Amino acid sequence: MEVTAAARLRFALQAACCYTVPMKHVAIIGGGISGLAAAYRLHKAGARVTLLEATDHLGGVIGTVRHGDCLLETGPDCWASNKPAAMELANELGLGDEIIGTRAGVRRSFILHHGSLKRLPEGFFLISPMSIKALIKTPILSWPGKIRMALELFKGVRRDDADESLASFVRRRFGKEALARIAQPMIAGIYTADPEKLSLKATFPAFIEMERKQGSVIKALRKRAKGEAGKAKTGGEVSKAAGPRYGLFVTFKGGMSTLPDALADALPEGSIRKNTRVAGLKREGESWQLVTDAETINADAIVLALPAHASAGLLRDTDAELTDALGEIEYAGAAVVNFIFDRSQIVHSMDGIGAVIPAVEGRRIIAFSYSSVKFEGRAPEGTAVVRVFMGGALNPEVAQASPDEQTQIALEELRGLIGVKGEPKFALAGSHKGAMAQYHVGHLERVAKIRELARQHTTLAIIGNGFDGVGIPDCIRNANEATATLLDQLGA
Numbered sequence: 001m002e003v004t005a006a007a008r009l010r011f012a013l014q015a016a017c018c019y020t021v022p023m024k025h026v027a028i029i030g031g032g033i034s035g036l037a038a039a040y041r042l043h044k045a046g047a048r049v050t051l052l053e054a055t056d057h058l059g060g061v062i063g064t065v066r067h068g069d070c071l072l073e074t075g076p077d078c079w080a081s082n083k084p085a086a087m088e089l090a091n092e093l094g095l096g097d098e099i100i101g102t103r104a105g106v107r108r109s110f111i112l113h114h115g116s117l118k119r120l121p122e123g124f125f126l127i128s129p130m131s132i133k134a135l136i137k138t139p140i141l142s143w144p145g146k147i148r149m150a151l152e153l154f155k156g157v158r159r160d161d162a163d164e165s166l167a168s169f170v171r172r173r174f175g176k177e178a179l180a181r182i183a184q185p186m187i188a189g190i191y192t193a194d195p196e197k198l199s200l201k202a203t204f205p206a207f208i209e210m211e212r213k214q215g216s217v218i219k220a221l222r223k224r225a226k227g228e229a230g231k232a233k234t235g236g237e238v239s240k241a242a243g244p245r246y247g248l249f250v251t252f253k254g255g256m257s258t259l260p261d262a263l264a265d266a267l268p269e270g271s272i273r274k275n276t277r278v279a280g281l282k283r284e285g286e287s288w289q290l291v292t293d294a295e296t297i298n299a300d301a302i303v304l305a306l307p308a309h310a311s312a313g314l315l316r317d318t319d320a321e322l323t324d325a326l327g328e329i330e331y332a333g334a335a336v337v338n339f340i341f342d343r344s345q346i347v348h349s350m351d352g353i354g355a356v357i358p359a360v361e362g363r364r365i366i367a368f369s370y371s372s373v374k375f376e377g378r379a380p381e382g383t384a385v386v387r388v389f390m391g392g393a394l395n396p397e398v399a400q401a402s403p404d405e406q407t408q409i410a411l412e413e414l415r416g417l418i419g420v421k422g423e424p425k426f427a428l429a430g431s432h433k434g435a436m437a438q439y440h441v442g443h444l445e446r447v448a449k450i451r452e453l454a455r456q457h458t459t460l461a462i463i464g465n466g467f468d469g470v471g472i473p474d475c476i477r478n479a480n481e482a483t484a485t486l487l488d489q490l491g492a
């Protein structure tokens with residue numbers, strides 16, 4: 001999203017709480033983290049806000065459930081602290097002391113390899129080794145696979161500026177085995193995507209830079225690791241990253257719902273309407289009219305904080321071209337099953353935060369976390385909480401299955417993977433249908449077109465996870481930027 005200098009200034013002033021726009025009425029549609037963050041920003045800037053949420057739950061896919069002494073996450077369980085927007089918002093809301101990181105001492109995970117769980121090798125950065133030593137040591141590639149991966153150092157550089165899928169990039173530089181055994185499972189948990197369709201430009205542009213500038217991803221990462229090692233001698237952090245850098249992942253002591261709950265609490269009474277699905281939207285001169293089952297609401301500005309397909313549905317009568325453009329962003333469903341076991345029911349050592357499952361293993365789950373190991377305060381001593389992540393673009397039918405079926409599938413898979421004895425003490429399954437945006441090849445062009453078309457409608461902001469990043473910090477940054485632009489328009 002383009003942000004003008006005036007909008008930036010306004011945002012800075014607004015953050016400093018010393019600027020208010022006259023009482024303009026802004027309707028925010030969607031009560032996920034995107035909508036709540038936008039409503040909060042607008043309210044802080046002095047706008048009158050009405051947030052309309054179709055369900056009786058605030059937070060969208062974010063949901064923390066307490067069962068006895070256990071804390072379960074039905075959606076995301078953490079966010080990456082290196083993207084500042086979520087940390088800044090949490091601190092602004094006075095939640096800084098509530099933030100916790102992954103437990104030290106267990107910052108490692110597993111990957112399924114020919115039916116057995118192997119420790120994810122250290123010295124890899126997502127799809128690439130950071131050194132030849134790390135590559136030689138990894139137990140999850142065959143020798144031909146390792147040699148092919150090492151040849152990346154000598155592969156020619158692609159200069160074509162056209163977008164490419166992650167699968168094509170990895171196959172071209174590292175070989176087929178690296179794609180199946182490393183890249184696919186590493187990115188599946190983040191994007192729940194088909195790597196053959198996932199846009200490299202939209203998701204991992206840094207790898208394109210590494211190829212172009214250093215001629216090799218391994219070379220670039222080796223250089224980066226040496227730089228970090230140098231920093232470590234002077235107090236910096238050396239990356240022994242085994243895939244993701246687990247030290248970056250944070251959550252709240254009281255679970256992920258802490259953030260949407262605090263945002264909702266910060267909004268004026270009566271400004272949130274739950275169980276209110278917006279069914280239609282139209283422009284009325286300078287303002288907007290939106291229709292719910294119960295009433296028609298007038299607003300000076302609108303924020304659509306929905307999956308792109310839902311925003312498309314609402315804009316059908318306003319702009320057919322924009323509707324079509326939004327409809328081109330595809331979504332996939334995901335399911336999460338939380339189990340509570342006695343620790344003694346699980347045979348596996350549980351000395352890590354969880355595991356990723358490559359699609360070539362033919363299982364019906366994407367990943368699982370040992371939630372009670374990953375973060376403190378998730379279960380009492382002697383109890384284990386295990387969270388299973390399923391569905392996505394490669395396994396769409398699982399997200400469509402009933403909660404009972406999802407529980408059975410997840411339990412069956414866990415029995416084979418970690419050795420579960422007996423029945424769980426509790427299980428909670430749920431789907432997020434059509435909630436995970438799929439950034440397919442050409443995504444950046446599609447988003448640019450949407451932005452261009454949307455610019456023709458002043459006082460309309462379209463946000464959500466379909467555009468500039470799927471992570472929670474991305475959604476918050478997107479909401480901040482869009483509301484700054486909107487305030488600029490409303491103040492003009």
Ligand SMILES: Cc1cc2nc3c(=O)[nH]c(=O)nc-3n(C[C@H](O)[C@H](O)[C@H](O)COP(=O)(O)OP(=O)(O)OC[C@H]3O[C@@H](n4cnc5c(N)ncnc54)[C@H](O)[C@@H]3O)c2cc1C
Pocket residue numbers: 029030031032033034035052053054055057059060061062074075076077078079080276277278279305306307310334335336432435436463464465470471472473475
């Ligand atoms: C299972 C899962 C795990 C994830 N794990 C992580 C993670 O660990 N870390 C991370 O950073 N990100 C994670 N993500 C991604 C991240 O959580 C999401 O991208 C983000 O929360 C999306 O927020 P949102 O507000 O844009 O959309 P949503 O959360 O989808 O909210 C949209 C809201 O709009 C409402 N709505 C829809 N239509 C209407 C209508 N017509 N009228 C009114 N309301 C409507 C919906 O009910 C919903 O509440 C995960 C996502 C999922 C699904």
